[in-house]
Amino acid sequence: MSTRVTLKSIAEDLGLSHMTVSRALSGHGNVQSDTRRAVQERARTLGYVKSAAASAMRGRPTRIVGLLVPNLVNEFYALFADTMARACDAEALQLVIHVTNDDAAVEQQALQRLREVQAGAVVMVPAPQSDRPEPARPEDMRIVQLIRRRDQAAALLIDDAAAISAAVDHLVARGHRRIGFIGADQQLSSGRERLLAYHHALQRHQIAPDHTLTITAPPSFRMGHDGAATLLDGKVSVTALICGGFEISNGALEACLGRGTRLPNDLAFVGYGDPAAYQWIAGGITTIRLPVAEMARGAVRGLAQTLGPTSERQISDSYPAKLIIRRSS
Amino acid sequence: MSTRVTLKSIAEDLGLSHMTVSRALSGHGNVQSDTRRAVQERARTLGYVKSAAASAMRGRPTRIVGLLVPNLVNEFYALFADTMARACDAEALQLVIHVTNDDAAVEQQALQRLREVQAGAVVMVPAPQSDRPEPARPEDMRIVQLIRRRDQAAALLIDDAAAISAAVDHLVARGHRRIGFIGADQQLSSGRERLLAYHHALQRHQIAPDHTLTITAPPSFRMGHDGAATLLDGKVSVTALICGGFEISNGALEACLGRGTRLPNDLAFVGYGDPAAYQWIAGGITTIRLPVAEMARGAVRGLAQTLGPTSERQISDSYPAKLIIRRSS
DNA sequence: GTGAAAGCGCTAACAA
DNA sequence: TTGTTAGCGCTTTCAC
Numbered sequence: 001m002s003t004r005v006t007l008k009s010i011a012e013d014l015g016l017s018h019m020t021v022s023r024a025l026s027g028h029g030n031v032q033s034d035t036r037r038a039v040q041e042r043a044r045t046l047g048y049v050k051s052a053a054a055s056a057m058r059g060r061p062t063r064i065v066g067l068l069v070p071n072l073v074n075e076f077y078a079l080f081a082d083t084m085a086r087a088c089d090a091e092a093l094q095l096v097i098h099v100t101n102d103d104a105a106v107e108q109q110a111l112q113r114l115r116e117v118q119a120g121a122v123v124m125v126p127a128p129q130s131d132r133p134e135p136a137r138p139e140d141m142r143i144v145q146l147i148r149r150r151d152q153a154a155a156l157l158i159d160d161a162a163a164i165s166a167a168v169d170h171l172v173a174r175g176h177r178r179i180g181f182i183g184a185d186q187q188l189s190s191g192r193e194r195l196l197a198y199h200h201a202l203q204r205h206q207i208a209p210d211h212t213l214t215i216t217a218p219p220s221f222r223m224g225h226d227g228a229a230t231l232l233d234g235k236v237s238v239t240a241l242i243c244g245g246f247e248i249s250n251g252a253l254e255a256c257l258g259r260g261t262r263l264p265n266d267l268a269f270v271g272y273g274d275p276a277a278y279q280w281i282a283g284g285i286t287t288i289r290l291p292v293a294e295m296a297r298g299a300v301r302g303l304a305q306t307l308g309p310t311s312e313r314q315i316s317d318s319y320p321a322k323l324i325i326r327r328s329s
Numbered sequence: 330m331s332t333r334v335t336l337k338s339i340a341e342d343l344g345l346s347h348m349t350v351s352r353a354l355s356g357h358g359n360v361q362s363d364t365r366r367a368v369q370e371r372a373r374t375l376g377y378v379k380s381a382a383a384s385a386m387r388g389r390p391t392r393i394v395g396l397l398v399p400n401l402v403n404e405f406y407a408l409f410a411d412t413m414a415r416a417c418d419a420e421a422l423q424l425v426i427h428v429t430n431d432d433a434a435v436e437q438q439a440l441q442r443l444r445e446v447q448a449g450a451v452v453m454v455p456a457p458q459s460d461r462p463e464p465a466r467p468e469d470m471r472i473v474q475l476i477r478r479r480d481q482a483a484a485l486l487i488d489d490a491a492a493i494s495a496a497v498d499h500l501v502a503r504g505h506r507r508i509g510f511i512g513a514d515q516q517l518s519s520g521r522e523r524l525l526a527y528h529h530a531l532q533r534h535q536i537a538p539d540h541t542l543t544i545t546a547p548p549s550f551r552m553g554h555d556g557a558a559t560l561l562d563g564k565v566s567v568t569a570l571i572c573g574g575f576e577i578s579n580g581a582l583e584a585c586l587g588r589g590t591r592l593p594n595d596l597a598f599v600g601y602g603d604p605a606a607y608q609w610i611a612g613g614i615t616t617i618r619l620p621v622a623e624m625a626r627g628a629v630r631g632l633a634q635t636l637g638p639t640s641e642r643q644i645s646d647s648y649p650a651k652l653i654i655r656r657s658s
Numbered sequence: 659g660t661g662a663a664a665g666c667g668c669t670a671a672c673a674a
Numbered sequence: 675t676t677g678t679t680a681g682c683g684c685t686t687t688c689a690c
Contacts, residue, residue, distance in 0.1 A: 006667055017677045029676090031675070051385075052446045053447065055668065057386060072410050078402050085427060085428040101415070109418065113421070113423055116379060345660085349659085351684070360660085364660095379684080383684040386666045387666060387685050659690100672679085
């Protein structure tokens with residue numbers, strides 16, 4: 001029965017005190033160099049691993065960071081998580097991922113769990129909030145909001161106003177006047193801002209806003225799907241559609257393809273986010289592309305600093321989105 | 330300055346011993362019911378969270394599980410991770426994800442880190458092994474291999490022989506005789522088995538194997554891409570192609586689409602894995618579909634048992650793949 | 659029903 | 675250069 005290899009067990013094994021072993025392995029205090037070598041040697045052959053639990057108890061930060069995303073299937077989140085995971089490995093951090101399904105209760109659970117393991121920092125896409133009073137922000141865990149912002153704490157946001165504007169310009173230039181929009185509702189900062197950008201752009205072209213062309217609700221694949229279906233059902237006439245969210249975009253696209261809508265003949269389509277496959281669907285999906293990987297690397301860079309000495313630098317950045325024009329519009 | 334809320338701090342606060350508080354919160358020993366309520370109340374308002382580190386030090390299992398995947402972008406791994414994350418939340422487990430990039434060194438690093446935090450179990454897609462002696466398997470961490478198997482320990486595998494066979498049958502029925510195959514090389518169990526299935530199927534149809542039609546190497550997007558490019562470059566004549574891996578499939582598909590190959594006119598294409606977009610590309614990509622979500626749920630179900638009392642049940646299962654026929658073949 | 663003591667593995671602080 | 679002591683937050687054991 002293999003009992004755990006600890007500093008003490010190595011120490012007894014070598015006839016030393018456990019402190020010498022500690023010093024030898026951590027490289028901190030002074031240790032005779034041959035003693036050090038002997039200890040290191042022994043530790044390696046015995047397969048010693050330092051207990052993170054014990055270290056954490058001594059009050060040092062845990063090198064655990066959390067990531068909360070609505071899902072991992074959408075390529076934006078998947079790529080973000082992928083990039084972040086690689087960056088974390090480089091910084092010797094452990095990445096704990098929780099999928100919230102955009103559910104505030106699940107989100108709170110996840111945060112709770114992360115506090116139990118004393119995660120030093122968490123990157124999270126805040127779920128749409130119900131009206132309940134939101135729990136106090138724990139002070140011991142640095143939180144960075146992603147994409148949407150719920151409060152004024154640190155955040156990595158997308159600056160997509162220009163891209164949305166460009167999308168409208170592009171569609172208008174193609175002769176469209178009845179341009180639909182499906183986006184998140186007012187509960188989310190991202191929803192508010194994208195809708196605003198869309199409205200402003202219409203205004204610039206002297207197109208009166210038509211609320212039957214604007215669909216907003218908590219964002220999801222299903223919502224995007226149903227929203228597009230509603231618009232296409234012919235009660236209103238739309239000739240173009242702009243999507244204001246990752247899930248929404250995929251859902252709306254599926255609705256179009258599923259019913260045989262020809263892009264761009266029947267509908268000019270502008271998606272949101274740029275999964276690899278968009279390039280190959282319907283001759284290429286016009287879409288709003290985000291610098292996903294840069295965002296993820298930026299997040300970890302910020303965290304790594306954060307986790308060191310208590311630097312109070314707020315990482316708040318805004319990354320520019322860009323309109324990619326392809327055949328679908 | 331907020332110092333951590335601990336059992337002791339609550340105890341002092343309430344004029345009790347920390348043991349009473351412990352019992353009150355864990356619900357184990359006997360505590361006067363109004364004392365218990367008072368303690369719980371206080372703990373909640375103070376925002377107490379039990380220290381996972383301290384619990385771990387007391388020798389109890391950590392409720393941390395690891396997942397090692399080559400990447401998180403491929404929809405198979407993404408969906409697997411997504412499903413597993415949700416299942417873990419349901420079991421109150423923390424999921425630590427490491428992206429290995431199919432690199433054995435990174436993989437060892439990740440395992441090491443997971444041992445530091447005393448992860449109870451790890452699900453991993455073993456990286457292709459170089460010839461170095463592989464490090465001893467730690468006894469304290471249960472490991473489940475995914476898709477590929479490196480040794481005889483527990484594994485969740487894909488039974489795709491029948492599906493590959495069906496793919497060949499289908500292609501032959503369509504009149505194809507020059508059927509190419511791109512797959513992982515002999516280093517991986519999955520590579521060996523899929524290649525074998527392909528060869529057997531050809532044999533059944535009395536088609537002599539042509540090694541110029543068979544490309545094997547460590548699997549990756551790039552490898553799939555380049556493999557397909559080579560086959561299509563016209564030195565050999567191929568009329569159909571079967572892919573034997575997730576990354577390979579995406580890479581090969583991109584190569585085809587990128588050079589304007591018309592599917593199935595120029596080439597009958599059979600992919601591996603069924604990302605959502607395959608449905609919409611080139612009128613629908615024929616592919617070998619795997620029960621991803623079931624596998625992930627099966628994995629967590631197994632782990633949850635495993636992490637309880639030391640049940641020695643080996644979770645080893647094989648999940649059947651299925652050929653989905655669409656327009657591309 | 660409640661408390662006191664010990665110890666999990668580690669390191670900071672002091673002693674030799 | 676090396677060793678001893680104490681304590682991080684928790685639970686098991688035993689005493690009251």
